[in-house]
Amino acid sequence: MVDIQHLVNSDHLLAWATPALLLVLSLKILGNPRNLLEVIFGSAPKSVVGHFSVRRAAASYAQYAKLSRRELGAMQASYKRMSWARRRTGFDLGYTKKLDRLEDSIQTNAVIAEAIASLAREEYPEKFERSSVLEPEIVGDISRVRESLKHFVRDWSAEGRDERARMFAPILDVLNTVALGERERMRVLVPGCGLGRLAWEVSQLGFQTTANELSYFMNLAFRYLLTEKYTQRPQQHTLQPFASWFSHQRTAGENFRSVAFPDVVPRLSDKLVLAEQDFLSLPAPTTADGVGYDFVVTLFFIDTSLNAIETVEHIHHLLRPGGKWVNLGPLLWTGGGQAAVELSLEEMLRLAEMVGFEVAGEGESAGVERRRMVECEYTADKTAMMRWLYQAAFWVATRTE
Numbered sequence: 001m002v003d004i005q006h007l008v009n010s011d012h013l014l015a016w017a018t019p020a021l022l023l024v025l026s027l028k029i030l031g032n033p034r035n036l037l038e039v040i041f042g043s044a045p046k047s048v049v050g051h052f053s054v055r056r057a058a059a060s061y062a063q064y065a066k067l068s069r070r071e072l073g074a075m076q077a078s079y080k081r082m083s084w085a086r087r088r089t090g091f092d093l094g095y096t097k098k099l100d101r102l103e104d105s106i107q108t109n110a111v112i113a114e115a116i117a118s119l120a121r122e123e124y125p126e127k128f129e130r131s132s133v134l135e136p137e138i139v140g141d142i143s144r145v146r147e148s149l150k151h152f153v154r155d156w157s158a159e160g161r162d163e164r165a166r167m168f169a170p171i172l173d174v175l176n177t178v179a180l181g182e183r184e185r186m187r188v189l190v191p192g193c194g195l196g197r198l199a200w201e202v203s204q205l206g207f208q209t210t211a212n213e214l215s216y217f218m219n220l221a222f223r224y225l226l227t228e229k230y231t232q233r234p235q236q237h238t239l240q241p242f243a244s245w246f247s248h249q250r251t252a253g254e255n256f257r258s259v260a261f262p263d264v265v266p267r268l269s270d271k272l273v274l275a276e277q278d279f280l281s282l283p284a285p286t287t288a289d290g291v292g293y294d295f296v297v298t299l300f301f302i303d304t305s306l307n308a309i310e311t312v313e314h315i316h317h318l319l320r321p322g323g324k325w326v327n328l329g330p331l332l333w334t335g336g337g338q339a340a341v342e343l344s345l346e347e348m349l350r351l352a353e354m355v356g357f358e359v360a361g362e363g364e365s366a367g368v369e370r371r372r373m374v375e376c377e378y379t380a381d382k383t384a385m386m387r388w389l390y391q392a393a394f395w396v397a398t399r400t401e
Helices: 004-008 011-030 033-041 054-062 064-080 084-093 095-123 142-156 161-175 197-204 216-226 308-318 345-355 364-369
Strands: 187-191 208-212 237-239 259-261 272-275 293-299 319-329 357-359 372-376 390-399
Touching (some): 054 142, 054 216, 064 084, 084 095, 095 216, 161 197, 161 319, 187 197, 197 272, 308 319, 308 345, 345 357
Parallel strands (some): 187 208, 187 293, 208 272, 293 319
Antiparallel strands (some): 319 390, 372 390
16 A cells, blocks of 8 residues: 555655646636647747737836936936036036926926826726736837827817917818708718817717717827816816927926816717727718718828828728818828838828819818818927928818719
8 A cells, every 4th residue: 555644754755745736727827728838839929019009009108207216217317427517517407406496396297297107007907908928028118108199289289279279270161161050960080189189179060970080198198188088178187298209399387387288178978079099991971861971071180191092992982972081291201111101291191182172272262162262370389499390281072972
């Protein structure tokens, strides 16, 4: 008869039990034997987090302070590599105090960024359920966060009012030609809406408005304003949106100036809904009056497309016959061969006609729909020494078939 006590105390049992225990733990973590074999032999599918997804955007907002302080640390290290005499000169110039002010700005902006990260987990809890402990950590995109924070200034602050007015006016002038009594049954789509100010303005005119945006860097920031828990009154929040960019600044004070927002408090309503998805996946709406939108409004949107032909075809598909495509923006294509086509303005207008649009002409007889160039800026720092001016193309195209 086997000596049980001897077996329990032997190395043989330990040698057998250890891998068995590891197997059980692995199955517990990975879910089933096939997953374990895939990991062992290198065929396990890798978890891919989309660049503009909720999870990557939330991680980026959550990491804003850490990533910003990492940059600040690099700046401080560069300063310290100078000789003592030159560091003394920098000190007399107030440069060390300037770096201290940047730390304060990071903390100011982090209040907003971390609140947006919290909102993401509250609004989309299912997106944050980890399928495996082997998922890699998401590395945040600090540039996208800074871009979104600047959009608070452009879209929802008094400082951005003039910039908005130059871009919005031609579009709103076209929509204002519709009689008030007809607007409530008309549908307007605003793709690439960013933080949603134009879409909100359109809804305030009385149109049934859909604000469409793919990027959750933008969607989460917009929801931060739409959600009563986070935004209750005008001028509630404060940012220092230009602090991270020391170039082209007249004074350090302007570098660190604060901007309050929002100038008004937006809310979703029966006139304003969100479509947080790829524009090309949007279906045409069906109503009692037929299928399609009455207007598709594209502001600084067309050149974000990686396939302009497909985008214009989809705009045509989404509009009802007689519906209008109102566009204002540049043609700053994604280079390096990423875009399928990179078209000139002449080619864009020709494409619109080929797809089935009639584009309003340049003559005064076209009225507010007159095709023209509009000089404007985009998320500009109005006190900076550098100005980036666009000659943005404005056109109105009617679906003819």
